[in-house]
Amino acid sequence: MIFRRTTFIPGVPRLLSHPPRRVAPPPQQSHTVTTGYAECLIERLTHGSPESLMELDVAARRHHANALLLHASELVRADVRHEKRDHRGADLIGANLSGADLRGANLRGAYLIGADLTAADLRAADLTGADFRGANLAGADLTESLFCIQSQLNAAKGDTETRVPPSLTRPAHWSPPGGPSLRR
Incomplete structure (x- = not known):
């Protein structure tokens, strides 16, 4: 090659x-x-x-790109997973995942709408296509998450304690310093 x-x-x-x-x-x-x-x-x-x-053939290229991204995700997550955590496409709407250790989890396409992810550890979690609308990310750690995009953060709620990937921007609507806490 x-x-x-x-x-x-x-x-x-x-x-x-x-x-x-x-x-x-x-x-x-x-x-x-x-x-x-x-x-x-x-x-x-x-x-x-x-x-x-x-x-x-866009569909074929998309399929090939998805396979490459999935392979890259598996390689990264293999180093951090201590148990199988495959939540691909899972219905986690409104779930209480406060303080959950989700390091290395596969959350591709998971429905996390309105979920409580307060203080959750999402480092090295694959967030491709995860739906965070209205999810509470107060105090969560997404710094090393995989494939997290700005629109996912924009759709969620967070605060000054929420750690975001360095390539993304903390949304303006998140709680400001000294503002009301989102922690339950």
């Missing part, structure tokens, strides 16, 4: 103008290979003609 060398700016991989090179990585670096392969595919697609983009 051919990969381009990459450099990492906090949270953002960027392709450099180095020429492609062949790589035969050691087995323990398979996640690096997966990332490099994905970057090469993305790079190739971005330089396509309008005609080639119109002919693109």
